[in-house]
Amino acid sequence: MNSxxxxxxxxxxxxxxxxxxxxxxxxxxxxxxxxxxxxxTNIRYYSNEHLQKLLNIVLLNNNQFKISKIAKMSNxxxxxxxxxxxxxxxxNDEAINAFKVAMxxxxxxxxxxxxxxxxxxxxxxxxxxxxxxxxxxxxxxLWQTDTLLPAHEHFISNLIEQKIQLNTEKLQYNIxxxxxxxxxxxPENEIHELGILYLNYELVLRGFHTxxxxxxxxxxxxxxxxxxxxxICFITSLTIQPxxxxxESYFNEIKDLMVDSKDSFFITGKKVDKIKHLPxxxxxxxxxxxxxxxxxx
Numbered sequence: 001m002n003s004x005x006x007x008x009x010x011x012x013x014x015x016x017x018x019x020x021x022x023x024x025x026x027x028x029x030x031x032x033x034x035x036x037x038x039x040x041t042n043i044r045y046y047s048n049e050h051l052q053k054l055l056n057i058v059l060l061n062n063n064q065f066k067i068s069k070i071a072k073m074s075n076x077x078x079x080x081x082x083x084x085x086x087x088x089x090x091x092n093d094e095a096i097n098a099f100k101v102a103m104x105x106x107x108x109x110x111x112x113x114x115x116x117x118x119x120x121x122x123x124x125x126x127x128x129x130x131x132x133x134x135x136x137x138x139x140x141x142l143w144q145t146d147t148l149l150p151a152h153e154h155f156i157s158n159l160i161e162q163k164i165q166l167n168t169e170k171l172q173y174n175i176x177x178x179x180x181x182x183x184x185x186x187p188e189n190e191i192h193e194l195g196i197l198y199l200n201y202e203l204v205l206r207g208f209h210t211x212x213x214x215x216x217x218x219x220x221x222x223x224x225x226x227x228x229x230x231x232i233c234f235i236t237s238l239t240i241q242p243x244x245x246x247x248e249s250y251f252n253e254i255k256d257l258m259v260d261s262k263d264s265f266f267i268t269g270k271k272v273d274k275i276k277h278l279p280x281x282x283x284x285x286x287x288x289x290x291x292x293x294x295x296x297x
Contacts, residue, residue, distance in 0.1 A: 008046045010036075016051065016100070017058050024054070031071035033057060048104070055101045056082035062097065083110060096135045103139075103156040111159050124167045125205075128198055132160055136194065160194055168201045180231045183222070185213040187250065190241035195269070195290050199235065202294055219253050225263075232263040237290070238271035251275045258283050268293050 010021045017024075027033045034054060036044040053075065059082045060070055070078065082101065095114055102111040118127045139153060184200050186193055193215055200212045213221075225232050242250040251267075258265050258281050267275075268287040276286060287293040 008048075008051055010044050010046070013046060013051060013054055016104075017054050019054070019058055027057075027067060031067060033067070033071055052101070052105050053078065055097070055104060059085060059094075059097050059101060062094070083107075092130055092134075095131050096138070099131075099135050099156065100138070103152050106152075106155055108159065111156070115163065124163070125202075128164075136160075157194060161197060164194070164197045164201050168197075168204055171201070171204045180208065180233055181225075182208055182210045182233050182235055183213065183225055184210060184235045185217040185222075186215045186237060187241045188216050188218055190237075190239060191215050192237075192239040195239070196235065196237045199237075199268075199290050199293065203297075206297070219250075219257060222257060226257065226261060234263065234265045235293075236265075236267055236269075238267060238269035238274075242271075244271075244274060247271060247274050248278065251278055254284065255281050266293055 008016075010024060013019070013024055014021045024034065028036070034046065034050050036046050036050065038044060056078050057067075057070055060078070061067060063085055065081070073081065095118055098114040099111060101107065102114065115127070118131060122130065139156070182200075182203050184196050184203075186196060197212070200210050203210050211225075222234060225234075238247070254265055254267070261283060264283045264285065265281075266285050266287065268290055270288075272286045272288055280286075285296070287296065
């Protein structure tokens with residue numbers, strides 16, 4: 001997980017770009033758009049530069065540039081044309097592709113320009129739901145196929161995190177509902193916080209008081225809030241942690257914490273399916289996704 005991947009198979013390119021391997025081979029043979037290296041057994045492999053070039057080609061091709069025309073461009077022209085095009089594009093699929101290019105090229109300027117173009121046509125909530133969520137789902141698929149570099153994921157996640165925090169900060173002075181406090185946190189060693197960070201934004205937007213505790217929090221720390229006079233709703237998201245062999249004991253710790261408690265505990269995330277069959281307390285609620293949780297609030 002910590003190693004940086006520098007070589008890609010043609011299947012990797014297919015997963016990342018959405019272009020079938022067969023089409024990529026045709027583009028190579030007919031137009032010499034990519035010139036892969038080969039192993040001693042004659043298997044194609046591609047560099048990060050090949051990947052970046054392919055993403056730019058896809059962006060151009062999806063926007064009325066014929067492959068025959070792209071093939072006549074120099075590498076520098078392809079980069080300039082795709083970047084200019086990305087700056088002027090700001091709707092859903094095109095924006096997702098532009099963010100993908102920005103991620104693989106570590107291009108903060110392209111990311112910010114695409115984001116601000118989106119804000120001319122959408123609210124921040126719409127940008128997150130219509131563009132960032134599908135984009136993050138694609139990143140998840142790339143992780144599953146082992147084609148995404150950890151450095152790329154960290155780069156783009158940090159940029160999205162900054163946008164959530166900036167928009168949350170604008171709302172902090174509009175808290176209207178002080179009857180209940182939402183305490184948001186992630187389990188120990190869990191670092192995937194974009195979802196719960198956005199949930200914090202949605203709660204603040206709705207006028208609720210929140211306490212955001214962030215990543216990797218031991219459950220024992222929640223005792224402080226349980227002993228207070230405030231009505232508390234704890235919220236956590238189970239994405240990677242706890243591991244499957246630890247998740248039942250983790251859930252039992254939560255149940256023990258909530259015995260005879262006036263408070264409530266909401267759990268969301270893809271690992272919820274691992275604990276749905278377990279006996280629970282009335283004040284513990286499980287949700288498959290943050291969207292489902294928001295609908296219930």
